[in-house]
Amino acid sequence: MKLQSILFALFLSLQSVWAADGITFTDVAKAAGLNFVNKSSKDKKYIVESMSGGTAFFDFDNDGKLDIYLVNSHSVEDLRKSAPRPPAALYRNLGNGKFEDVAAKAGVADPGWAMGVSVADYDNDGWDDLFVTCFGSCKLYRNLGNGKFEDVSGKAGFTSKRFFTGASWGDYDRDGKLDLYVSAYVDFDVEHLPEFGKGQTCRYRNLEVQCGPRGLPGAADVLYHNNGDGTFTDVTAKAKVEDKSLYYGLGVKWTDFDDDGWPDIFVANDATPNYAYRNNHDGTFTEVGFALGLAVDENGLEQGCMGITIGDYDRDGRLDLVVTNFAEQYNTFYRKGADGNFTDVTTATKTASSSLPMVGWGTRLFDYDNDGWLDLLVINGHVYPQLEGAFPGAQYPQRKLFYRNLRNGTFEEIASQLGPALMERRVSRGSAWGDYDEDGDLDIIVNEIDGAPMLLRNDGGNKAGNWLLLKLQGTKSNRNAVGARVRLKADGLTQVQEICAGDSYLSHSDWRLHFGLGNAKTIDEIEIRWPSGKTEKKAKLAINQALTFTE
Numbered sequence: 001m002k003l004q005s006i007l008f009a010l011f012l013s014l015q016s017v018w019a020a021d022g023i024t025f026t027d028v029a030k031a032a033g034l035n036f037v038n039k040s041s042k043d044k045k046y047i048v049e050s051m052s053g054g055t056a057f058f059d060f061d062n063d064g065k066l067d068i069y070l071v072n073s074h075s076v077e078d079l080r081k082s083a084p085r086p087p088a089a090l091y092r093n094l095g096n097g098k099f100e101d102v103a104a105k106a107g108v109a110d111p112g113w114a115m116g117v118s119v120a121d122y123d124n125d126g127w128d129d130l131f132v133t134c135f136g137s138c139k140l141y142r143n144l145g146n147g148k149f150e151d152v153s154g155k156a157g158f159t160s161k162r163f164f165t166g167a168s169w170g171d172y173d174r175d176g177k178l179d180l181y182v183s184a185y186v187d188f189d190v191e192h193l194p195e196f197g198k199g200q201t202c203r204y205r206n207l208e209v210q211c212g213p214r215g216l217p218g219a220a221d222v223l224y225h226n227n228g229d230g231t232f233t234d235v236t237a238k239a240k241v242e243d244k245s246l247y248y249g250l251g252v253k254w255t256d257f258d259d260d261g262w263p264d265i266f267v268a269n270d271a272t273p274n275y276a277y278r279n280n281h282d283g284t285f286t287e288v289g290f291a292l293g294l295a296v297d298e299n300g301l302e303q304g305c306m307g308i309t310i311g312d313y314d315r316d317g318r319l320d321l322v323v324t325n326f327a328e329q330y331n332t333f334y335r336k337g338a339d340g341n342f343t344d345v346t347t348a349t350k351t352a353s354s355s356l357p358m359v360g361w362g363t364r365l366f367d368y369d370n371d372g373w374l375d376l377l378v379i380n381g382h383v384y385p386q387l388e389g390a391f392p393g394a395q396y397p398q399r400k401l402f403y404r405n406l407r408n409g410t411f412e413e414i415a416s417q418l419g420p421a422l423m424e425r426r427v428s429r430g431s432a433w434g435d436y437d438e439d440g441d442l443d444i445i446v447n448e449i450d451g452a453p454m455l456l457r458n459d460g461g462n463k464a465g466n467w468l469l470l471k472l473q474g475t476k477s478n479r480n481a482v483g484a485r486v487r488l489k490a491d492g493l494t495q496v497q498e499i500c501a502g503d504s505y506l507s508h509s510d511w512r513l514h515f516g517l518g519n520a521k522t523i524d525e526i527e528i529r530w531p532s533g534k535t536e537k538k539a540k541l542a543i544n545q546a547l548t549f550t551e
Contacts, residue, residue, distance in 0.1 A: 023369055023460035024419035025444070029453050033099045034068070038429075038449055039086040041075035043385055045196040047212040048135050048163060048188050049075055050383040051250075053361070053429025053447040054116030054506035057436065058128050060106070061147055065093035066436040066510055068455075069103075070447050071114035071132060076190055079113065088114060088132075093436060107149045108132075111139040116430065116506025120169040120178050122226060124479045133164040133182060133506065142230075157232040162219045163188045168502025170254030170263040171478050171531055172239070173283055177226040178478045178501070181241075181265055183249030184219035186212055205391065209384045214271050218246030221267065240284045241265070247272035251308040253502050255319065256483065257292065258340055261533055263483045266294065268305035268323050291341075294321065294334055298344035303329045304359075307505035311365030311374045312496045313349075314409055317487075319498060324360025324378055324505070331355045331363070331378055350410045351376070351403055358398050359383060362431030362504040366442050367516030368458060370465030372493060373405040379446055379505070381427035397425035421456055428454075432503060434510030440467040440544060442514055447507075466517035469546040472499060476532040477551055480511055483531035490543075491520035517543055 040049045052073035057066045068091040078085075087109040091099035103109035111132040118131045127143035138158045141149035153159070166183040173179070194216065197208025201215030220243040224232040236242055243249065251268035257278060258264070265285065267275040273295035277285035289295035296302050304326025310319050318336040325331050330352040334342040346352045355378065362379035369375070380398040388396035400422045403411035415422040427449040433442045441461030446454040468488070472481035484499045495515055503509040517523070523541040530536075530551050538549065 023458070023464060025421050025456040026419060026459050027421040027424070027454045028097070028457045029455040032097060032455050034089075034091060034453050034455055036070050036089040036101070037086070037452055038070070038073055038447055040073040040450055041077060042450075044383065045210055046076045046188070046193060047186065047210050047216070047383075048113075049073065050210065050449070051165065051185065051429075052113070052115050053449060054114070054133070055430045055432050055445050055447040055453070056117045056119050056130075056508035057432045057434030057445060057510045058119045058508060060090065060128060060143060061092065062127065065095050065438070066434045067091060067093050068099060068436075068445050069108070069117055069130065070445075070453055071111070071117055071430075073449070074113040076193065079190060085110060085113065097437065102147070106147060107151065108141050111141075112136050115165050116167060117508055118167040118169060118180075118502050119508040120482065120501050121479045122169070122178050122180075123230065124177070126479065128480075131167050131180065133167050135163050135188070137161050138164050138167070138182065152230065156230060157224065157234070160222065165250050166252035166267070166502060166506055168252040168254050168500070169480075169482055170265070170501065171483060172254075172263055172279055173225075174262065174531060174533070175228075176474070176476060176478055176532070177228050178480070178482060179226050180224045180232065181221065181252050181254070181267075182224070183221045183252045183267055184243075185248050185250065185270070187217040187219045204384055204387070205394075207384065207386045207390055209386055213248040218243075218248050218272075220246055221249050235283075238283070240286070241277050243275075245272070247275070250306050251323075251502070251505055253308045253310065253500055254483065255310050255321075255498060255500055256485065259485075261529065266308060266321065268308050269302070270304050270306065270326075271302060273302045274305055274323070293342040293344070297329070297332055298346070303332065306361050307363045307379075309363045309365045309376075309504065310498065310500065313365055313374045313376070313405060315373065315493065315495065317494060317496055319496065322363060322365060322376065324363045325355075327359050327382065328356055331360045348409065350412070354401060354413045357393065357395070358401065361429045362446065362507060364431070364433050364504055364509070366433055367514065368442065368461050370441060370461055370467045370516035370518065372465070372495065372516045372518040373407050375405050376403040376411060377401070377444065379428040379431045381429065381449060395425065397427050399423050399425050400428070421454065426451060426454065430505045430507040432507045432509045434512075435469060435514065438546070440469070466520055466543040468515045468517060468523060468541075468543060470513045470515065470526070471511060471546070471548040472528065472530075473548060473550045474530060474532070475551040476534065477530045481531060481551070485529045486513055487527040488515050489524045490517050490522070512546070
């Protein structure tokens with residue numbers, strides 16, 4: 001028995017060496033021309049100054065190359081002085097490893113005090129549009145198809161002013177038009193500021209810090225219905241998704257919890273229970289967070305939830321869910337069972353202890369080495385600058401966590417084996433995934449507070465295994481095919497993925513589904529369930545290519 005244990009440990013050790021051998025993530029942001037800086041206040045005396053940082057990978061000019069959008073922050077002091085806001089950036093991919101900032105030319109440089117970004121072709125005209133959440137009024141930028149965007153926020157119906165954070169598109173009534181759920185955080189008034197460091201909810205580890213979210217009033221989320229004529233209607237009450245408890249909403253994701261073909265909604269709430277809204281197929285929803293096991297952790301405690309990712313990490317055909325959390329609360333792995341309910345299996349996955357010192361934000365289940373099994377990256381950074389060096393181990397900038405899937409329900413943290421970039425301490429927030437250099441493995445863009453972004457190029461993942469990039473284009477369904485579910489069979493194994501809008505923390509990743517195929521020499525079958533309900537199958541497809549299927 002002892003020999004068996006030794007051999008098994010050796011096997012896992014060899015697996016980890018093989019995983020890291022030849023694969024690194026290299027920060028090429030500076031070389032690529034990403035000279036953007038996300039600017040806020042130095043001391044972060046107010047919670048609104050710590051939460052910004054969404055980013056997006058999307059092809060705004062339809063030239064087949066992924067471009068990058070980065071939102072920028074602000075400070076309370078500068079806002080009250082009416083000082084100019086730091087600009088957002090829209091980096092056009094030049095196709096040679098370089099990018100150029102065209103935000104001003106495109107008309108998307110000044111959305112306001114921005115928090116996050118969500119991308120979708122809301123008018124089904126073939127050009128992806130931008131929705132930017134803000135402290136204040138959100139911005140909807142309609143893509144004109146000529147390299148420019150038009151601010152249509154007011155006439156579209158986005159006039160409410162709140163501390164908006166997350167946003168995600170989904171066609172909840174399956175009419176072929178994308179609707180929008182927008183989360184809101186706290187009711188923050190710059191004319192009546194909470195007093196820094198004063199009060200029970202303004203101290204951390206006996207340090208004076210920014211107040212909140214506990215102790216501050218919450219703000220209500222909103223569900224907007226797409227009317228199909230360029231306008232949206234607030235249907236929050238009608239759809240029965242009223243945020244009556246005024247929980248502190250951050251990440252939002254539409255995903256089909258019960259696999260019935262109708263999109264449901266998950267909202268990651270900070271310091272309060274999460275929401276899970278089940279689609280009733282009649283334009284209304286039922287909140288089932290506690291019933292599904294997604295509201296709290298295994299101890300029955302609410303957590304400081306930030307970012308969201310979904311994926312079938314154990315390849316049982318069911319989509320699981322991971323939420324990133326505040327320090328001293330592990331990032332939560334919710335495994336979906338055969339009964340449709342979710343169980344907190346974080347401890348069993350062996351990811352709990354390493355995440356406890358960190359404040360997690362952006363995250364993604366993705367296959368970095370193309371072996372057909374989803375791995376996990378978590379982007380970290382604290383919210384209190386006052387914490388740095390205050391006691392042993394206290395860190396404000398923090399490194400990233402990278403978990404390799406060991407294919408047995410557990411993960412191994414291997415960030416140190418994947419190059420120095422992942423170990424560099426940063427104050428990170430939003431992150432997005434996409435194959436910007438078109439080489440068959442997924443790269444990552446990270447928006448950093450008070451610093452330059454990181455463009456983490458995956459070097460070697462495309463050589464470790466075969467792959468497929470799959471783009472779906474709806475006709476009867478919404479053009480982005482948001483809500484489509486794909487089953488891919490290759491080499492005797494099945495993978496399941498879903499096209500979702502709203503990713504990571506307040507960010508948007510490439511629409512294309514990326515499948516690692518390992519040593520498979522061909523794709524046996526792809527089955528697509530479109531958002532409209534139509535299903536179709538494709539058989540005997542070649543590997544190592546980017547495919548597009550139209551409904």
